[in-house]
Amino acid sequence: MRDKMEILTFENAAFEVYVIAAALMVLKIMAQGWMTVYRMLKSDSGLASPEDVQKGLFNRNPNSTQLEINDYVDRSRRMHRNDLENIPAFLIAGLLFIMVDPPLWAAQVLLYGFVLARMAHFVAYVTKQTHEVRATFYTIGSFIVIYMAVHVLWVVLN
Amino acid sequence: MRDKMEILTFENAAFEVYVIAAALMVLKIMAQGWMTVYRMLKSDSGLASPEDVQKGLFNRNPNSTQLEINDYVDRSRRMHRNDLENIPAFLIAGLLFIMVDPPLWAAQVLLYGFVLARMAHFVAYVTKQTHEVRATFYTIGSFIVIYMAVHVLWVVLN
Amino acid sequence: MRDKMEILTFENAAFEVYVIAAALMVLKIMAQGWMTVYRMLKSDSGLASPEDVQKGLFNRNPNSTQLEINDYVDRSRRMHRNDLENIPAFLIAGLLFIMVDPPLWAAQVLLYGFVLARMAHFVAYVTKQTHEVRATFYTIGSFIVIYMAVHVLWVVLN
Numbered sequence: 433m434r435d436k437m438e439i440l441t442f443e444n445a446a447f448e449v450y451v452i453a454a455a456l457m458v459l460k461i462m463a464q465g466w467m468t469v470y471r472m473l474k475s476d477s478g479l480a481s482p483e484d485v486q487k488g489l490f491n492r493n494p495n496s497t498q499l500e501i502n503d504y505v506d507r508s509r510r511m512h513r514n515d516l517e518n519i520p521a522f523l524i525a526g527l528l529f530i531m532v533d534p535p536l537w538a539a540q541v542l543l544y545g546f547v548l549a550r551m552a553h554f555v556a557y558v559t560k561q562t563h564e565v566r567a568t569f570y571t572i573g574s575f576i577v578i579y580m581a582v583h584v585l586w587v588v589l590n
Numbered sequence: 591m592r593d594k595m596e597i598l599t600f601e602n603a604a605f606e607v608y609v610i611a612a613a614l615m616v617l618k619i620m621a622q623g624w625m626t627v628y629r630m631l632k633s634d635s636g637l638a639s640p641e642d643v644q645k646g647l648f649n650r651n652p653n654s655t656q657l658e659i660n661d662y663v664d665r666s667r668r669m670h671r672n673d674l675e676n677i678p679a680f681l682i683a684g685l686l687f688i689m690v691d692p693p694l695w696a697a698q699v700l701l702y703g704f705v706l707a708r709m710a711h712f713v714a715y716v717t718k719q720t721h722e723v724r725a726t727f728y729t730i731g732s733f734i735v736i737y738m739a740v741h742v743l744w745v746v747l748n
Numbered sequence: 749m750r751d752k753m754e755i756l757t758f759e760n761a762a763f764e765v766y767v768i769a770a771a772l773m774v775l776k777i778m779a780q781g782w783m784t785v786y787r788m789l790k791s792d793s794g795l796a797s798p799e800d801v802q803k804g805l806f807n808r809n810p811n812s813t814q815l816e817i818n819d820y821v822d823r824s825r826r827m828h829r830n831d832l833e834n835i836p837a838f839l840i841a842g843l844l845f846i847m848v849d850p851p852l853w854a855a856q857v858l859l860y861g862f863v864l865a866r867m868a869h870f871v872a873y874v875t876k877q878t879h880e881v882r883a884t885f886y887t888i889g890s891f892i893v894i895y896m897a898v899h900v901l902w903v904v905l906n
Contacts, residue, residue: 597756661798732782739771
C-alpha cells in the first residue's frame with residue numbers, strides 16, 4: 433500500500449489527475465464571470481447595480497432599461513450559478529476521493545468525466561438545447577460528485 | 591507533538607472527522623439541487639430558462655406561467671443559495687483548522703456541530719419555521735466557521 | 749528542492765501565506781452574510797421568505813412590502829454573490845498553486861494581492877463607486893486566480 437504521506441504529492445498520478453481537473457474547473461468558474469462581462473458590454477444591458485447606469489468607459493449611452501433582466505446576460509449568470517452549485521462541491525469531493533487512494537483509472541474516469549460533463553453542460557446551456565439535454569449533463573456531473581462523496585464515507589466508516 | 595506530515599492522513603483521527611463532515615456537506619449541496627429538480631417536476635413550474643417551456647420528457651404541458659417564480663420551487667433555490675454562502679467556506683475553514691492540529695474533541699464538536707446546525711437549518715427552512723428559528727441554526731453554523739478561521743489566524747500569527 | 753511531503757506544513761512559508769489569505773477570505777464570505785442580516789434588521793426590509801413577514805424578535809412591524817427588493821439589502825446580497833463567484837475558486841487555486849512549490853515572493857504577491865483586491869472591491873461596491881472602479885478590482889482578483897490555475901497546469905503538464 434502507498435505510504436499515506438505520499439498521497440498529496442506529484443509522485444501520485446491520481447493526485448496529478450485531481451490537480452489538472454481542479455485547475456480546469458477553477459478556470460471554468462472564472463471564465464463564466466468574463467462571459468457575463470462580455471455579454472453585458474456587447475448588449476449594453478443586464479446591469480446589476482443602479483450606479484452602473486451612468487456614463488463611463490463601460491457604458492456610453494446609459495438608460496434605465498439597462499437594469500432590466502435580459503436573457504442574453506442572465507443566461508450567463510444562470511450558468512455561473514449552476515457552476516457554483518456544482519464545482520466547489522466537486523473540488524472538495526475530488527480531493528477527499530484522492531485521499532482514500534483510489535485506483536488511477538477510477539480517478540481519471542470520474543474527475544475527467546466531471547470536466548467533460550460540465551463542458552457539455554456549458555455547450556447545451558449556451559446553445560439553448562432542451563431541458564432534457566442540459567439535465568443529462570447536469571446529472572452526470574452531479575452523480576460523479578455524489579458517488580465520490582459516498583465512496584469516501586464508505587471507505588472511512590468501514 | 592504530532593509529526594506535521596502526518597496531519598493529512600487517516601492516522602490522524604481529527605482528519606477523519608473532517609473527511610466525514612466534509613463528505614456529508616458535499617452531499618447536502620448536491621441533494622439540494624435534486625430537491626429543486628423534484629419540486630420543479632412535481633409542481634410543473636419554477637423553470638429558469640425560456641427554452642424549458644417546450645414539450646418534452648420533463649414538461650408535458652408547457653405554458654408560459656412556468657417561468658414565474660413559485661415559492662415551492664424558489665424555496666429550494668434559496669436553501670441552495672444559503673448552502674453556497676456557508677458550506678464552501680466551511681469546507682476550507684475545516685481543512686485549515688485540522689492543519690493547526692486541534693484536540694480531537696474540538697474537531698468533533700465544531701465539525702459535527704456544523705453538520706447538525708445545517709441539518710436543523712434545512713428542516714427549519716423546508717417546514718417554514720419563523721425567521722428566528724431558522725436564524726438560530728444559521729448563526730450556530732456561521733459562528734463555527736468564523737471561530738475556526740479566527741483560531742487558525744491566531745495560531746499561525748502567534 | 750523541497751521534499752514534496754513538506755509542502756503542506758508550516759515549515760513551508762508559502763503554505764503559511766496560503767493559510768492566512770484563505771482564513772481571511774473565509775471570514776470575508778461569512779462577514780458578508782452578517783452584513784445582509786444587519787441591513788435587513790436596520791431597514792426592516794429585504795426579507796427573502798414569505799414566512800418572515802410575521803411578528804417576531806426580528807420583525808416587530810411586519811408588512812408585505814418587506815418582501816420587495818430593496819437596494820440597501822440587495823446590494824449586500826449582490827456583494828455576497830460576487831464573493832461566491834470568486835472566493836471559493838481562489839481558495840482551491842491558491843492551494844493548488846502552493847502545491848507546485850512557487851517562490852515565497854510569488855505566493856505573497858498573488859495571495860495577499862487577491863485579498864487586497866477583494867477588500868478594495870468591497871469598499872468600491874459598498875460606497876457605490878462607478879462600474880469602472882469596481883470592475884478594476886474585480887479584474888485584478890480574477891486575473892490572479894486565472895494566473896494561478898494556468899501556472900499550475902503549465903507546471904503539471906510540462
